Amino acid sequence: MTKFSITKFVPKFLKLNPEARFTAREIAIWIMETYPEAVEQKRLNSNARKLPLDTYEAMLQQIISEIGAQRTSLEQRHGIRTTEGRPRRFFYSDKTEEDELIGITLLPPGDSVDAPTQYLSEHDLYPVFKDYLKDELKIVSKRIDERRSSNNRGVQGNRWLFPDIVGMEDLSEFWDHEVIEAAKAYSDKKTKLWSFELKLKVNGTNLRESFFxxxxxxxxxxxxxLVAVEFQGSETLGELRLLSGLHGIGVIKFDPQDKSSSEILxxxxxxxxxxxxxxxRITQQNPDFKDYVKLVRQFYQTGDRLTSMWN
Structure with a gap:
Protein backbone atom coordinates (compact mmCIF):
# COMPACT_ATOMS: atom_id res chain seq x y z
CA MET A 1 0.00 0.00 0.00
CA THR A 2 1.23 3.48 -0.85
CA LYS A 3 2.42 5.45 2.17
CA PHE A 4 0.82 8.86 2.65
CA SER A 5 3.24 11.63 1.64
CA ILE A 6 2.43 15.24 0.84
CA THR A 7 5.86 15.74 -0.76
CA LYS A 8 5.20 12.81 -3.12
CA PHE A 9 1.52 13.28 -3.89
CA VAL A 10 1.56 17.02 -4.58
CA PRO A 11 4.50 17.06 -7.06
CA LYS A 12 3.07 14.00 -8.83
CA PHE A 13 -0.32 15.65 -9.35
CA LEU A 14 1.13 18.98 -10.48
CA LYS A 15 3.58 17.35 -12.89
CA LEU A 16 0.67 15.45 -14.42
CA ASN A 17 -0.91 18.86 -15.07
CA PRO A 18 2.00 21.19 -15.92
CA GLU A 19 1.30 24.96 -15.98
CA ALA A 20 -2.20 24.58 -14.49
CA ARG A 21 -2.79 26.34 -11.15
CA PHE A 22 -4.52 24.52 -8.29
CA THR A 23 -5.56 25.50 -4.79
CA ALA A 24 -4.54 23.34 -1.84
CA ARG A 25 -8.17 22.23 -1.58
CA GLU A 26 -8.26 21.02 -5.19
CA ILE A 27 -5.02 19.09 -4.66
CA ALA A 28 -6.31 17.60 -1.38
CA ILE A 29 -9.48 16.37 -3.08
CA TRP A 30 -7.37 14.63 -5.73
CA ILE A 31 -5.22 13.01 -3.03
CA MET A 32 -8.27 11.71 -1.15
CA GLU A 33 -9.85 10.34 -4.34
CA THR A 34 -6.63 8.83 -5.73
CA TYR A 35 -5.14 7.39 -2.52
CA PRO A 36 -8.11 6.50 -0.29
CA GLU A 37 -6.24 3.67 1.46
CA ALA A 38 -3.25 5.88 2.28
CA VAL A 39 -5.59 8.57 3.60
CA GLU A 40 -7.46 6.07 5.77
CA GLN A 41 -4.20 4.64 7.14
CA LYS A 42 -3.07 8.18 7.96
CA ARG A 43 -6.29 8.71 9.88
CA LEU A 44 -5.74 5.51 11.85
CA ASN A 45 -2.05 6.10 12.57
CA SER A 46 -2.19 9.74 13.64
CA ASN A 47 -4.21 12.24 15.58
CA ALA A 48 -6.61 12.18 12.67
CA ARG A 49 -8.06 8.92 13.99
CA LYS A 50 -9.91 11.01 16.53
CA LEU A 51 -12.06 12.29 13.69
CA PRO A 52 -15.42 10.58 13.05
CA LEU A 53 -15.24 7.95 10.31
CA ASP A 54 -17.69 9.87 8.13
CA THR A 55 -16.09 13.29 8.54
CA TYR A 56 -14.78 13.70 5.01
CA GLU A 57 -14.51 17.48 5.26
CA ALA A 58 -12.49 17.33 8.49
CA MET A 59 -9.93 14.98 6.90
CA LEU A 60 -9.85 17.16 3.82
CA GLN A 61 -9.08 20.24 5.92
CA GLN A 62 -6.21 18.44 7.63
CA ILE A 63 -4.62 17.56 4.30
CA ILE A 64 -5.10 21.15 3.09
CA SER A 65 -3.30 22.40 6.20
CA GLU A 66 -0.42 19.97 5.65
CA ILE A 67 -0.02 21.09 2.03
CA GLY A 68 0.28 24.67 3.25
CA ALA A 69 2.76 23.68 5.95
CA GLN A 70 4.93 21.85 3.40
CA ARG A 71 4.94 24.77 0.93
CA THR A 72 8.58 25.78 1.53
CA SER A 73 9.78 22.19 1.10
CA LEU A 74 7.70 21.76 -2.05
CA GLU A 75 9.23 24.93 -3.51
CA GLN A 76 12.84 24.37 -2.51
CA ARG A 77 13.18 20.58 -2.89
CA HIS A 78 10.63 19.63 -5.51
CA GLY A 79 10.53 22.59 -7.89
CA ILE A 80 6.91 23.44 -7.18
CA ARG A 81 5.93 27.09 -7.65
CA THR A 82 3.25 29.02 -5.84
CA THR A 83 1.32 32.22 -6.33
CA GLU A 84 0.87 34.90 -3.68
CA GLY A 85 -2.44 36.30 -2.47
CA ARG A 86 -5.65 34.44 -1.79
CA PRO A 87 -6.36 31.77 -2.72
CA ARG A 88 -2.75 30.63 -3.08
CA ARG A 89 -2.26 28.32 -6.05
CA PHE A 90 0.36 25.65 -6.64
CA PHE A 91 1.78 24.69 -10.04
CA TYR A 92 4.66 23.01 -11.82
CA SER A 93 6.43 24.51 -14.83
CA ASP A 94 9.51 23.76 -16.87
CA LYS A 95 9.60 27.40 -17.96
CA THR A 96 12.04 29.91 -16.55
CA GLU A 97 10.69 32.89 -14.64
CA GLU A 98 11.38 35.02 -17.73
CA ASP A 99 9.32 32.67 -19.90
CA GLU A 100 6.54 32.69 -17.32
CA LEU A 101 6.03 36.43 -17.82
CA ILE A 102 4.99 36.08 -21.46
CA GLY A 103 1.42 34.93 -20.85
CA ILE A 104 -0.93 33.13 -18.56
CA THR A 105 -3.16 30.10 -19.02
CA LEU A 106 -6.34 29.88 -17.00
CA LEU A 107 -8.50 26.81 -16.40
CA PRO A 108 -12.22 27.39 -16.91
CA PRO A 109 -13.75 27.64 -13.39
CA GLY A 110 -15.45 24.47 -12.26
CA ASP A 111 -14.16 22.36 -15.16
CA SER A 112 -11.82 19.41 -15.02
CA VAL A 113 -8.12 19.75 -15.73
CA ASP A 114 -8.79 18.16 -19.14
CA ALA A 115 -11.06 21.03 -20.19
CA PRO A 116 -9.84 23.51 -22.84
CA THR A 117 -7.72 26.25 -21.36
CA GLN A 118 -7.88 29.97 -22.05
CA TYR A 119 -4.76 31.92 -22.98
CA LEU A 120 -4.75 35.42 -21.56
CA SER A 121 -2.63 38.34 -22.74
CA GLU A 122 -1.99 41.59 -20.89
CA HIS A 123 -4.22 43.51 -23.30
CA ASP A 124 -7.08 41.11 -22.53
CA LEU A 125 -7.02 42.41 -18.95
CA TYR A 126 -7.86 46.03 -19.76
CA PRO A 127 -11.62 45.85 -20.49
CA VAL A 128 -12.24 43.35 -17.70
CA PHE A 129 -10.30 45.42 -15.19
CA LYS A 130 -12.25 48.52 -16.19
CA ASP A 131 -15.46 46.61 -15.39
CA TYR A 132 -13.98 45.68 -12.02
CA LEU A 133 -13.22 49.33 -11.25
CA LYS A 134 -16.76 50.37 -12.18
CA ASP A 135 -18.58 47.53 -10.40
CA GLU A 136 -16.44 47.04 -7.30
CA LEU A 137 -14.72 50.39 -6.63
CA LYS A 138 -17.20 52.79 -8.31
CA ILE A 139 -14.43 54.31 -10.43
CA VAL A 140 -14.99 55.41 -14.02
CA SER A 141 -11.84 54.74 -16.01
CA LYS A 142 -10.08 55.23 -19.32
CA ARG A 143 -7.43 53.20 -21.15
CA ILE A 144 -4.23 55.08 -22.03
CA ASP A 145 -2.62 53.74 -25.20
CA GLU A 146 1.08 54.57 -25.12
CA ARG A 147 1.26 53.89 -28.88
CA ARG A 148 -0.68 57.12 -29.48
CA SER A 149 2.04 59.21 -27.87
CA SER A 150 3.47 62.10 -29.84
CA ASN A 151 7.00 61.68 -28.47
CA ASN A 152 9.72 59.50 -29.95
CA ARG A 153 10.57 57.36 -26.95
CA GLY A 154 9.01 54.24 -28.48
CA VAL A 155 6.77 51.75 -26.67
CA GLN A 156 9.49 50.58 -24.26
CA GLY A 157 10.30 54.16 -23.23
CA ASN A 158 6.69 55.29 -23.00
CA ARG A 159 5.73 52.58 -20.54
CA TRP A 160 7.66 54.50 -17.87
CA LEU A 161 5.61 57.64 -18.53
CA PHE A 162 2.08 56.46 -19.34
CA PRO A 163 -0.05 54.29 -17.03
CA ASP A 164 -2.23 51.58 -18.57
CA ILE A 165 -5.51 52.79 -17.06
CA VAL A 166 -6.54 55.98 -15.26
CA GLY A 167 -9.72 56.57 -13.30
CA MET A 168 -11.85 59.07 -11.41
CA GLU A 169 -13.72 58.42 -8.17
CA ASP A 170 -16.76 60.65 -7.69
CA LEU A 171 -16.79 61.47 -3.98
CA SER A 172 -19.95 63.55 -4.38
CA GLU A 173 -22.09 60.87 -6.03
CA PHE A 174 -24.41 60.59 -3.03
CA TRP A 175 -24.00 64.10 -1.65
CA ASP A 176 -26.94 66.40 -1.19
CA HIS A 177 -27.09 69.24 -3.73
CA GLU A 178 -26.47 71.82 -1.00
CA VAL A 179 -23.36 69.99 0.12
CA ILE A 180 -22.06 69.87 -3.47
CA GLU A 181 -22.58 73.60 -3.86
CA ALA A 182 -20.95 74.30 -0.50
CA ALA A 183 -17.91 72.22 -1.45
CA LYS A 184 -17.70 74.06 -4.77
CA ALA A 185 -17.82 77.44 -3.03
CA TYR A 186 -15.22 76.25 -0.55
CA SER A 187 -12.99 75.16 -3.46
CA ASP A 188 -12.80 71.70 -1.99
CA LYS A 189 -12.22 68.66 -4.19
CA LYS A 190 -14.97 66.17 -4.88
CA THR A 191 -12.94 63.58 -6.78
CA LYS A 192 -9.93 61.35 -6.31
CA LEU A 193 -7.85 60.41 -9.32
CA TRP A 194 -6.44 56.90 -9.71
CA SER A 195 -3.73 55.37 -11.90
CA PHE A 196 -3.05 51.68 -12.61
CA GLU A 197 -0.17 49.70 -14.10
CA LEU A 198 -1.30 46.19 -15.16
CA LYS A 199 0.77 43.02 -15.44
CA LEU A 200 -0.13 39.40 -16.02
CA LYS A 201 2.43 38.15 -13.52
CA VAL A 202 4.89 39.56 -11.02
CA ASN A 203 7.73 37.33 -9.83
CA GLY A 204 11.35 37.61 -8.81
CA THR A 205 12.42 38.41 -12.37
CA ASN A 206 10.23 41.46 -12.99
CA LEU A 207 9.17 42.55 -9.49
CA ARG A 208 11.31 45.66 -9.10
CA GLU A 209 10.96 46.75 -12.72
CA SER A 210 7.16 46.41 -12.54
CA PHE A 211 6.92 48.24 -9.24
CA PHE A 212 9.11 51.14 -10.26
CA LEU A 226 0.40 47.93 -9.51
CA VAL A 227 -2.11 45.29 -10.63
CA ALA A 228 -1.38 41.65 -11.53
CA VAL A 229 -3.29 38.42 -12.03
CA GLU A 230 -0.54 36.40 -10.34
CA PHE A 231 2.14 37.16 -7.77
CA GLN A 232 4.61 34.29 -7.75
CA GLY A 233 7.26 33.40 -5.17
CA SER A 234 7.26 33.14 -1.41
CA GLU A 235 9.04 36.49 -0.91
CA THR A 236 7.22 38.55 -3.55
CA LEU A 237 4.55 40.14 -1.37
CA GLY A 238 7.04 40.81 1.40
CA GLU A 239 9.27 42.82 -0.94
CA LEU A 240 6.26 44.62 -2.41
CA ARG A 241 5.13 45.64 1.08
CA LEU A 242 8.61 47.04 1.75
CA LEU A 243 8.64 48.99 -1.52
CA SER A 244 5.08 50.20 -0.99
CA GLY A 245 6.01 51.53 2.43
CA LEU A 246 8.77 53.58 0.82
CA HIS A 247 6.94 54.82 -2.27
CA GLY A 248 3.19 54.58 -1.52
CA ILE A 249 2.19 52.51 -4.58
CA GLY A 250 -0.50 49.93 -3.73
CA VAL A 251 -0.95 46.38 -5.03
CA ILE A 252 -4.09 44.71 -6.39
CA LYS A 253 -4.48 41.00 -7.17
CA PHE A 254 -6.96 40.89 -10.04
CA ASP A 255 -9.02 37.81 -10.91
CA PRO A 256 -10.29 38.22 -14.51
CA GLN A 257 -12.51 35.14 -14.19
CA ASP A 258 -14.27 36.38 -11.05
CA LYS A 259 -13.86 40.13 -10.61
CA SER A 260 -15.53 40.12 -7.17
CA SER A 261 -12.73 37.83 -5.90
CA SER A 262 -10.09 40.44 -6.71
CA GLU A 263 -8.52 42.09 -3.69
CA ILE A 264 -6.38 45.03 -2.70
CA LEU A 265 -3.37 43.27 -1.17
CA ARG A 281 3.71 66.54 -19.33
CA ILE A 282 1.63 63.42 -20.02
CA THR A 283 -1.26 65.49 -21.40
CA GLN A 284 1.01 67.21 -23.91
CA GLN A 285 2.28 63.88 -25.21
CA ASN A 286 -0.78 61.60 -25.24
CA PRO A 287 -4.29 62.37 -26.61
CA ASP A 288 -5.93 59.65 -24.51
CA PHE A 289 -4.63 61.24 -21.34
CA LYS A 290 -5.67 64.68 -22.55
CA ASP A 291 -9.21 63.33 -23.03
CA TYR A 292 -9.07 62.00 -19.47
CA VAL A 293 -8.10 65.41 -18.07
CA LYS A 294 -10.87 67.00 -20.13
CA LEU A 295 -13.46 64.61 -18.67
CA VAL A 296 -12.31 65.43 -15.13
CA ARG A 297 -12.55 69.16 -15.88
CA GLN A 298 -16.02 68.78 -17.36
CA PHE A 299 -17.16 66.90 -14.28
CA TYR A 300 -16.08 69.77 -12.07
CA GLN A 301 -17.81 72.27 -14.33
CA THR A 302 -21.10 70.42 -14.85
CA GLY A 303 -21.32 67.84 -12.07
CA ASP A 304 -22.02 65.21 -14.75
CA ARG A 305 -19.63 62.26 -14.95
CA LEU A 306 -20.55 61.73 -18.63
CA THR A 307 -20.24 57.99 -18.07
CA SER A 308 -20.81 57.19 -21.73
CA MET A 309 -17.68 59.16 -22.63
CA TRP A 310 -15.36 56.93 -20.59
CA ASN A 311 -14.23 54.11 -22.84
Whole structure:
Protein backbone atom coordinates (compact mmCIF):
# COMPACT_ATOMS: atom_id res chain seq x y z
CA MET A 1 0.00 0.00 0.00
CA THR A 2 1.23 3.48 -0.85
CA LYS A 3 2.42 5.45 2.17
CA PHE A 4 0.82 8.86 2.65
CA SER A 5 3.24 11.63 1.64
CA ILE A 6 2.43 15.24 0.84
CA THR A 7 5.86 15.74 -0.76
CA LYS A 8 5.20 12.81 -3.12
CA PHE A 9 1.52 13.28 -3.89
CA VAL A 10 1.56 17.02 -4.58
CA PRO A 11 4.50 17.06 -7.06
CA LYS A 12 3.07 14.00 -8.83
CA PHE A 13 -0.32 15.65 -9.35
CA LEU A 14 1.13 18.98 -10.48
CA LYS A 15 3.58 17.35 -12.89
CA LEU A 16 0.67 15.45 -14.42
CA ASN A 17 -0.91 18.86 -15.07
CA PRO A 18 2.00 21.19 -15.92
CA GLU A 19 1.30 24.96 -15.98
CA ALA A 20 -2.20 24.58 -14.49
CA ARG A 21 -2.79 26.34 -11.15
CA PHE A 22 -4.52 24.52 -8.29
CA THR A 23 -5.56 25.50 -4.79
CA ALA A 24 -4.54 23.34 -1.84
CA ARG A 25 -8.17 22.23 -1.58
CA GLU A 26 -8.26 21.02 -5.19
CA ILE A 27 -5.02 19.09 -4.66
CA ALA A 28 -6.31 17.60 -1.38
CA ILE A 29 -9.48 16.37 -3.08
CA TRP A 30 -7.37 14.63 -5.73
CA ILE A 31 -5.22 13.01 -3.03
CA MET A 32 -8.27 11.71 -1.15
CA GLU A 33 -9.85 10.34 -4.34
CA THR A 34 -6.63 8.83 -5.73
CA TYR A 35 -5.14 7.39 -2.52
CA PRO A 36 -8.11 6.50 -0.29
CA GLU A 37 -6.24 3.67 1.46
CA ALA A 38 -3.25 5.88 2.28
CA VAL A 39 -5.59 8.57 3.60
CA GLU A 40 -7.46 6.07 5.77
CA GLN A 41 -4.20 4.64 7.14
CA LYS A 42 -3.07 8.18 7.96
CA ARG A 43 -6.29 8.71 9.88
CA LEU A 44 -5.74 5.51 11.85
CA ASN A 45 -2.05 6.10 12.57
CA SER A 46 -2.19 9.74 13.64
CA ASN A 47 -4.21 12.24 15.58
CA ALA A 48 -6.61 12.18 12.67
CA ARG A 49 -8.06 8.92 13.99
CA LYS A 50 -9.91 11.01 16.53
CA LEU A 51 -12.06 12.29 13.69
CA PRO A 52 -15.42 10.58 13.05
CA LEU A 53 -15.24 7.95 10.31
CA ASP A 54 -17.69 9.87 8.13
CA THR A 55 -16.09 13.29 8.54
CA TYR A 56 -14.78 13.70 5.01
CA GLU A 57 -14.51 17.48 5.26
CA ALA A 58 -12.49 17.33 8.49
CA MET A 59 -9.93 14.98 6.90
CA LEU A 60 -9.85 17.16 3.82
CA GLN A 61 -9.08 20.24 5.92
CA GLN A 62 -6.21 18.44 7.63
CA ILE A 63 -4.62 17.56 4.30
CA ILE A 64 -5.10 21.15 3.09
CA SER A 65 -3.30 22.40 6.20
CA GLU A 66 -0.42 19.97 5.65
CA ILE A 67 -0.02 21.09 2.03
CA GLY A 68 0.28 24.67 3.25
CA ALA A 69 2.76 23.68 5.95
CA GLN A 70 4.93 21.85 3.40
CA ARG A 71 4.94 24.77 0.93
CA THR A 72 8.58 25.78 1.53
CA SER A 73 9.78 22.19 1.10
CA LEU A 74 7.70 21.76 -2.05
CA GLU A 75 9.23 24.93 -3.51
CA GLN A 76 12.84 24.37 -2.51
CA ARG A 77 13.18 20.58 -2.89
CA HIS A 78 10.63 19.63 -5.51
CA GLY A 79 10.53 22.59 -7.89
CA ILE A 80 6.91 23.44 -7.18
CA ARG A 81 5.93 27.09 -7.65
CA THR A 82 3.25 29.02 -5.84
CA THR A 83 1.32 32.22 -6.33
CA GLU A 84 0.87 34.90 -3.68
CA GLY A 85 -2.44 36.30 -2.47
CA ARG A 86 -5.65 34.44 -1.79
CA PRO A 87 -6.36 31.77 -2.72
CA ARG A 88 -2.75 30.63 -3.08
CA ARG A 89 -2.26 28.32 -6.05
CA PHE A 90 0.36 25.65 -6.64
CA PHE A 91 1.78 24.69 -10.04
CA TYR A 92 4.66 23.01 -11.82
CA SER A 93 6.43 24.51 -14.83
CA ASP A 94 9.51 23.76 -16.87
CA LYS A 95 9.60 27.40 -17.96
CA THR A 96 12.04 29.91 -16.55
CA GLU A 97 10.69 32.89 -14.64
CA GLU A 98 11.38 35.02 -17.73
CA ASP A 99 9.32 32.67 -19.90
CA GLU A 100 6.54 32.69 -17.32
CA LEU A 101 6.03 36.43 -17.82
CA ILE A 102 4.99 36.08 -21.46
CA GLY A 103 1.42 34.93 -20.85
CA ILE A 104 -0.93 33.13 -18.56
CA THR A 105 -3.16 30.10 -19.02
CA LEU A 106 -6.34 29.88 -17.00
CA LEU A 107 -8.50 26.81 -16.40
CA PRO A 108 -12.22 27.39 -16.91
CA PRO A 109 -13.75 27.64 -13.39
CA GLY A 110 -15.45 24.47 -12.26
CA ASP A 111 -14.16 22.36 -15.16
CA SER A 112 -11.82 19.41 -15.02
CA VAL A 113 -8.12 19.75 -15.73
CA ASP A 114 -8.79 18.16 -19.14
CA ALA A 115 -11.06 21.03 -20.19
CA PRO A 116 -9.84 23.51 -22.84
CA THR A 117 -7.72 26.25 -21.36
CA GLN A 118 -7.88 29.97 -22.05
CA TYR A 119 -4.76 31.92 -22.98
CA LEU A 120 -4.75 35.42 -21.56
CA SER A 121 -2.63 38.34 -22.74
CA GLU A 122 -1.99 41.59 -20.89
CA HIS A 123 -4.22 43.51 -23.30
CA ASP A 124 -7.08 41.11 -22.53
CA LEU A 125 -7.02 42.41 -18.95
CA TYR A 126 -7.86 46.03 -19.76
CA PRO A 127 -11.62 45.85 -20.49
CA VAL A 128 -12.24 43.35 -17.70
CA PHE A 129 -10.30 45.42 -15.19
CA LYS A 130 -12.25 48.52 -16.19
CA ASP A 131 -15.46 46.61 -15.39
CA TYR A 132 -13.98 45.68 -12.02
CA LEU A 133 -13.22 49.33 -11.25
CA LYS A 134 -16.76 50.37 -12.18
CA ASP A 135 -18.58 47.53 -10.40
CA GLU A 136 -16.44 47.04 -7.30
CA LEU A 137 -14.72 50.39 -6.63
CA LYS A 138 -17.20 52.79 -8.31
CA ILE A 139 -14.43 54.31 -10.43
CA VAL A 140 -14.99 55.41 -14.02
CA SER A 141 -11.84 54.74 -16.01
CA LYS A 142 -10.08 55.23 -19.32
CA ARG A 143 -7.43 53.20 -21.15
CA ILE A 144 -4.23 55.08 -22.03
CA ASP A 145 -2.62 53.74 -25.20
CA GLU A 146 1.08 54.57 -25.12
CA ARG A 147 1.26 53.89 -28.88
CA ARG A 148 -0.68 57.12 -29.48
CA SER A 149 2.04 59.21 -27.87
CA SER A 150 3.47 62.10 -29.84
CA ASN A 151 7.00 61.68 -28.47
CA ASN A 152 9.72 59.50 -29.95
CA ARG A 153 10.57 57.36 -26.95
CA GLY A 154 9.01 54.24 -28.48
CA VAL A 155 6.77 51.75 -26.67
CA GLN A 156 9.49 50.58 -24.26
CA GLY A 157 10.30 54.16 -23.23
CA ASN A 158 6.69 55.29 -23.00
CA ARG A 159 5.73 52.58 -20.54
CA TRP A 160 7.66 54.50 -17.87
CA LEU A 161 5.61 57.64 -18.53
CA PHE A 162 2.08 56.46 -19.34
CA PRO A 163 -0.05 54.29 -17.03
CA ASP A 164 -2.23 51.58 -18.57
CA ILE A 165 -5.51 52.79 -17.06
CA VAL A 166 -6.54 55.98 -15.26
CA GLY A 167 -9.72 56.57 -13.30
CA MET A 168 -11.85 59.07 -11.41
CA GLU A 169 -13.72 58.42 -8.17
CA ASP A 170 -16.76 60.65 -7.69
CA LEU A 171 -16.79 61.47 -3.98
CA SER A 172 -19.95 63.55 -4.38
CA GLU A 173 -22.09 60.87 -6.03
CA PHE A 174 -24.41 60.59 -3.03
CA TRP A 175 -24.00 64.10 -1.65
CA ASP A 176 -26.94 66.40 -1.19
CA HIS A 177 -27.09 69.24 -3.73
CA GLU A 178 -26.47 71.82 -1.00
CA VAL A 179 -23.36 69.99 0.12
CA ILE A 180 -22.06 69.87 -3.47
CA GLU A 181 -22.58 73.60 -3.86
CA ALA A 182 -20.95 74.30 -0.50
CA ALA A 183 -17.91 72.22 -1.45
CA LYS A 184 -17.70 74.06 -4.77
CA ALA A 185 -17.82 77.44 -3.03
CA TYR A 186 -15.22 76.25 -0.55
CA SER A 187 -12.99 75.16 -3.46
CA ASP A 188 -12.80 71.70 -1.99
CA LYS A 189 -12.22 68.66 -4.19
CA LYS A 190 -14.97 66.17 -4.88
CA THR A 191 -12.94 63.58 -6.78
CA LYS A 192 -9.93 61.35 -6.31
CA LEU A 193 -7.85 60.41 -9.32
CA TRP A 194 -6.44 56.90 -9.71
CA SER A 195 -3.73 55.37 -11.90
CA PHE A 196 -3.05 51.68 -12.61
CA GLU A 197 -0.17 49.70 -14.10
CA LEU A 198 -1.30 46.19 -15.16
CA LYS A 199 0.77 43.02 -15.44
CA LEU A 200 -0.13 39.40 -16.02
CA LYS A 201 2.43 38.15 -13.52
CA VAL A 202 4.89 39.56 -11.02
CA ASN A 203 7.73 37.33 -9.83
CA GLY A 204 11.35 37.61 -8.81
CA THR A 205 12.42 38.41 -12.37
CA ASN A 206 10.23 41.46 -12.99
CA LEU A 207 9.17 42.55 -9.49
CA ARG A 208 11.31 45.66 -9.10
CA GLU A 209 10.96 46.75 -12.72
CA SER A 210 7.16 46.41 -12.54
CA PHE A 211 6.92 48.24 -9.24
CA PHE A 212 9.11 51.14 -10.26
CA UNK A 213 7.31 51.38 -13.58
CA UNK A 214 4.16 51.99 -11.51
CA UNK A 215 6.06 54.53 -9.38
CA UNK A 216 7.21 56.33 -12.53
CA UNK A 217 3.88 56.51 -14.34
CA UNK A 218 1.31 56.57 -11.50
CA UNK A 219 2.72 58.67 -8.64
CA UNK A 220 1.04 61.83 -10.01
CA UNK A 221 -2.40 60.54 -8.91
CA UNK A 222 -4.11 60.49 -5.54
CA UNK A 223 -3.80 56.69 -5.66
CA UNK A 224 -1.35 54.65 -7.75
CA UNK A 225 -1.53 50.85 -8.06
CA LEU A 226 0.40 47.93 -9.51
CA VAL A 227 -2.11 45.29 -10.63
CA ALA A 228 -1.38 41.65 -11.53
CA VAL A 229 -3.29 38.42 -12.03
CA GLU A 230 -0.54 36.40 -10.34
CA PHE A 231 2.14 37.16 -7.77
CA GLN A 232 4.61 34.29 -7.75
CA GLY A 233 7.26 33.40 -5.17
CA SER A 234 7.26 33.14 -1.41
CA GLU A 235 9.04 36.49 -0.91
CA THR A 236 7.22 38.55 -3.55
CA LEU A 237 4.55 40.14 -1.37
CA GLY A 238 7.04 40.81 1.40
CA GLU A 239 9.27 42.82 -0.94
CA LEU A 240 6.26 44.62 -2.41
CA ARG A 241 5.13 45.64 1.08
CA LEU A 242 8.61 47.04 1.75
CA LEU A 243 8.64 48.99 -1.52
CA SER A 244 5.08 50.20 -0.99
CA GLY A 245 6.01 51.53 2.43
CA LEU A 246 8.77 53.58 0.82
CA HIS A 247 6.94 54.82 -2.27
CA GLY A 248 3.19 54.58 -1.52
CA ILE A 249 2.19 52.51 -4.58
CA GLY A 250 -0.50 49.93 -3.73
CA VAL A 251 -0.95 46.38 -5.03
CA ILE A 252 -4.09 44.71 -6.39
CA LYS A 253 -4.48 41.00 -7.17
CA PHE A 254 -6.96 40.89 -10.04
CA ASP A 255 -9.02 37.81 -10.91
CA PRO A 256 -10.29 38.22 -14.51
CA GLN A 257 -12.51 35.14 -14.19
CA ASP A 258 -14.27 36.38 -11.05
CA LYS A 259 -13.86 40.13 -10.61
CA SER A 260 -15.53 40.12 -7.17
CA SER A 261 -12.73 37.83 -5.90
CA SER A 262 -10.09 40.44 -6.71
CA GLU A 263 -8.52 42.09 -3.69
CA ILE A 264 -6.38 45.03 -2.70
CA LEU A 265 -3.37 43.27 -1.17
CA UNK A 266 -1.57 46.48 -0.22
CA UNK A 267 -3.54 49.75 -0.03
CA UNK A 268 -1.91 52.71 -1.77
CA UNK A 269 -0.86 55.69 0.31
CA UNK A 270 -2.98 58.65 -0.71
CA UNK A 271 -1.24 61.62 -2.28
CA UNK A 272 -2.97 64.71 -0.93
CA UNK A 273 -2.45 66.79 -4.07
CA UNK A 274 -2.26 65.91 -7.75
CA UNK A 275 1.18 66.42 -9.34
CA UNK A 276 -0.07 68.81 -12.03
CA UNK A 277 3.38 69.23 -13.56
CA UNK A 278 3.53 65.52 -14.42
CA UNK A 279 -0.12 65.61 -15.52
CA UNK A 280 0.75 68.43 -17.92
CA ARG A 281 3.71 66.54 -19.33
CA ILE A 282 1.63 63.42 -20.02
CA THR A 283 -1.26 65.49 -21.40
CA GLN A 284 1.01 67.21 -23.91
CA GLN A 285 2.28 63.88 -25.21
CA ASN A 286 -0.78 61.60 -25.24
CA PRO A 287 -4.29 62.37 -26.61
CA ASP A 288 -5.93 59.65 -24.51
CA PHE A 289 -4.63 61.24 -21.34
CA LYS A 290 -5.67 64.68 -22.55
CA ASP A 291 -9.21 63.33 -23.03
CA TYR A 292 -9.07 62.00 -19.47
CA VAL A 293 -8.10 65.41 -18.07
CA LYS A 294 -10.87 67.00 -20.13
CA LEU A 295 -13.46 64.61 -18.67
CA VAL A 296 -12.31 65.43 -15.13
CA ARG A 297 -12.55 69.16 -15.88
CA GLN A 298 -16.02 68.78 -17.36
CA PHE A 299 -17.16 66.90 -14.28
CA TYR A 300 -16.08 69.77 -12.07
CA GLN A 301 -17.81 72.27 -14.33
CA THR A 302 -21.10 70.42 -14.85
CA GLY A 303 -21.32 67.84 -12.07
CA ASP A 304 -22.02 65.21 -14.75
CA ARG A 305 -19.63 62.26 -14.95
CA LEU A 306 -20.55 61.73 -18.63
CA THR A 307 -20.24 57.99 -18.07
CA SER A 308 -20.81 57.19 -21.73
CA MET A 309 -17.68 59.16 -22.63
CA TRP A 310 -15.36 56.93 -20.59
CA ASN A 311 -14.23 54.11 -22.84
Missing amino acids: QAVSNSSWANFGY IPARERAEIDWGTVN
